[in-house]
Amino acid sequence: xxxxxxxxxxxxxxxxxxxxxxxxxxxxxxxxxxxxxxxxxxxxxxxxxxxxxxxxxxxxxxxxxxxxxxxxxxxxxxxxxxxxxxxxxxxxxxxxxxxxxxxxxxxxxxxxxxxxxxxxxxxxxxxxxxxxxxxxxxxxxxxxxxxxxxxx
Amino acid sequence: xxxxxxxxxxxxxxxxxxxxxxxxxxxxxxxxxxxxxxxxxxxxxxxxxxxxxxxxxxxxxxxxxxxxxxxxxxxxxxxxxxxxxxxxxxxxxxxxxxxxxxxxxxxxxxxxxxxxxxxxxxxxxxxxxxxxxxxxxxxxxxxxxxxxxxxx
DNA sequence: GCATAATTGATACTCGGTTGCAACTAGCAT
DNA sequence: ATGCTAGTTGCAACCGAGTATCAATTATGC
Ligand SMILES: [Mn+2]
Ligand SMILES: [Mn+2]
Ligand SMILES: [Zn+2]
Ligand SMILES: [Zn+2]
Numbered sequence: 178x179x180x181x182x183x184x185x186x187x188x189x190x191x192x193x194x195x196x197x198x199x200x201x202x203x204x205x206x207x208x209x210x211x212x213x214x215x216x217x218x219x220x221x222x223x224x225x226x227x228x229x230x231x232x233x234x235x236x237x238x239x240x241x242x243x244x245x246x247x248x249x250x251x252x253x254x255x256x257x258x259x260x261x262x263x264x265x266x267x268x269x270x271x272x273x274x275x276x277x278x279x280x281x282x283x284x285x286x287x288x289x290x291x292x293x294x295x296x297x298x299x300x301x302x303x304x305x306x307x308x309x310x311x312x313x314x315x316x317x318x319x320x321x322x323x324x325x326x327x328x329x
Numbered sequence: 330x331x332x333x334x335x336x337x338x339x340x341x342x343x344x345x346x347x348x349x350x351x352x353x354x355x356x357x358x359x360x361x362x363x364x365x366x367x368x369x370x371x372x373x374x375x376x377x378x379x380x381x382x383x384x385x386x387x388x389x390x391x392x393x394x395x396x397x398x399x400x401x402x403x404x405x406x407x408x409x410x411x412x413x414x415x416x417x418x419x420x421x422x423x424x425x426x427x428x429x430x431x432x433x434x435x436x437x438x439x440x441x442x443x444x445x446x447x448x449x450x451x452x453x454x455x456x457x458x459x460x461x462x463x464x465x466x467x468x469x470x471x472x473x474x475x476x477x478x479x480x481x
Numbered sequence: 482g483c484a485t486a487a488t489t490g491a492t493a494c495t496c497g498g499t500t501g502c503a504a505c506t507a508g509c510a511t
Numbered sequence: 512a513t514g515c516t517a518g519t520t521g522c523a524a525c526c527g528a529g530t531a532t533c534a535a536t537t538a539t540g541c
Contacts, residue, residue, distance in 0.1 A: 199506090199507055199508070199517095199518060199519070200507075200508095201506075201507070201518095201519065201520080202506095203519085203520070204519090219497090220497075220498080221496095221497085233520095233521085234520095234521095235520070235521045235522075236497095236498090236521095237498090237499080237500095237520080237521065237522080238519085238520060238521075240497090240498060240499075241499095241519085241520085254411075256408060256465075258463065258465075259406075262496080262497085262529090263415070263496080263497065263528070263529070264496085264497065265497085265498095276453075278453065278457065278459050280459075281462065287457065287459065289453060289456075289457060291449060291452060291453075293445055293448055293449040293452055294449055296445055297443060297445040297446055297449060298468075300443060300445055301428075301430065301441060301443075301468065304441075305430065305439065305441060305473070306472075306473035306476070307430050307432075307439065307468070307470055307471070307472055307473065307476075308470045308471040308476045309468055309469075309470040310433065310469050310470040310471070311410065311468065311469035311470065312466075312467075312468050312469075313408075313410075313465075313466070313467045313468070313469075314428075314464075314465070314466040314467075315464075315465045315466075316450075316453065316459070316461055316463065316464050316465070317461075317462050317463035317464075317465075318459055318460045318461040318462040318463065319459070319460040319462070320458075320459055321457070321458035321459065324458070324459075324460045351486095351487060351488070351537090351538055351539070352538075352539095353487095353488065353489080353537075353538070354537095355488085355489070355490095356488090371528090372528075372529080373527095373528085385489095385490085386489095386490090387489070387490045387491075388490095388529095389489080389490065389491085389529090389530085390488085390489060390490075392528090392529060392530080393488085393489085414498090414527080414528085415497070415498070415527080415528065416527085416528065417528085417529095482541105483540105483541085484539105484540095484541085485537105485538105485539095485540095485541105486537105486538095486539090486540105487536105487537085487538075487539095488535105488536080488537070488538085489534105489535085489536065489537085490533105490534100490535085490536095491532105491533095491534095491535105492531100492532085492533095493530105493531085493532085494529105494530080494531075494532095495528105495529085495530070495531090496527105496528095496529090496530100497526105497527095497528090497529105498525105498526085498527090498528105499524105499525075499526070499527100500523100500524085500525070500526090501522105501523095501524085501525095502521105502522095502523100503520105503521100503522095504519105504520080504521085504522105505518105505519080505520070505521095506516105506517100506518085506519075506520090507516100507517095507518080507519085508515105508516095508517095508518100509514105509515085509516090509517105510513100510514090510515080510516105511512105511513085511514085511515095
């Protein structure tokens with residue numbers, strides 16, 4: 178399983194340590210899974226991947242670590258339109274925010290960055306005097322392929 | 330409890346009936362609650378309000394009616410940043426979409442309409458060839474008041 | 482009115498996530 | 512290095528939002 182070139186492994190760990198958070202074996206494992214994930218993972222997928230590295234990890238620790246990462250603004254939480262039940266999905270927060278499109282027919286998840294999105298956030302900060310910490314935009318509908326074949 | 334002037338009561342009911350959905354006593358009750366709600370309600374708040382009108386209504390029926398309304402695109406579902414647990418909140422879908430800001434300190438929910446928001450959706454439909462059915466934008470942060478007092 | 486397909490309500494269940502607590506350990510002081 | 516202590520872990524029990532099942536009820540078209 179090759180690491181993605183786009184992200185330094187250990188970045189999350191370094192970030193947390195610089196903020197005085199204790200680094201345990203379990204946390205290191207979970208952070209590495211979050212960091213090298215290629216898609217949006219839910220807590221149980223995360224646990225499974227973490228257990229491949231350290232079979233002793235408990236699911237509670239996964240939940241606790243996710244909460245920690247959320248609190249520090251290092252991961253974002255998504256519903257992905259509840260395409261698969263009530264679970265939540267997680268992804269490392271990227272440099273630039275993006276929005277998510279979920280195809281209600283084929284289940285595909287698409288991501289999109291946009292200047293309009295960035296400008297919208299700017300407008301909110303200015304006009305509403307609201308200090309933005311987290312952004313979450315999700316769209317449900319039909320992707321280009323599924324819409325061609327008809328929204329049956 | 331006076332009805333709000335902004336919305337015709339019975340609108341949801343009429344909409345569903347025009348689509349051939351059977352209208353039961355329970356559904357009428359729940360629809361009226363959704364329609365006259367002044368804030369975003371979760372399923373259990375909805376049940377409580379519905380039971381004030383018809384004490385026999387079961388929570389299962391509330392969930393089923395919400396699913397029906399979602400399927401027909403007549404209500405939107407929100408997380409409101411999970412400020413109060415894992416529950417979901419519901420609101421009648423408005424003419425024009427708006428986004429939600431949740432203050433992580435005082436819990437206030439603010440709504441905002443924006444041309445940039447509308448244009449962003451247009452951009453997505455065009456550039457991604459994605460047929461939008463549902464939009465959900467939620468922002469977490471500090472409202473003007475809380476940010477003035479410091480984000481403690 | 483009657484037939485029938487859809488809906489309801491009671492109950493049991495699933496499952497994502499949390500809590501309480503004793504055992505363990507990271508990180509710091511000596 | 513050793514010991515101390517506050518923070519963390521794993522387990523087990525728990526919680527609560529939402530769903531499945533199914534017999535009893537009811538909306539709607541004829
Ligand atoms: Mn959710
Ligand atoms: Mn993403
Ligand atoms: Zn699709
Ligand atoms: Zn506030």
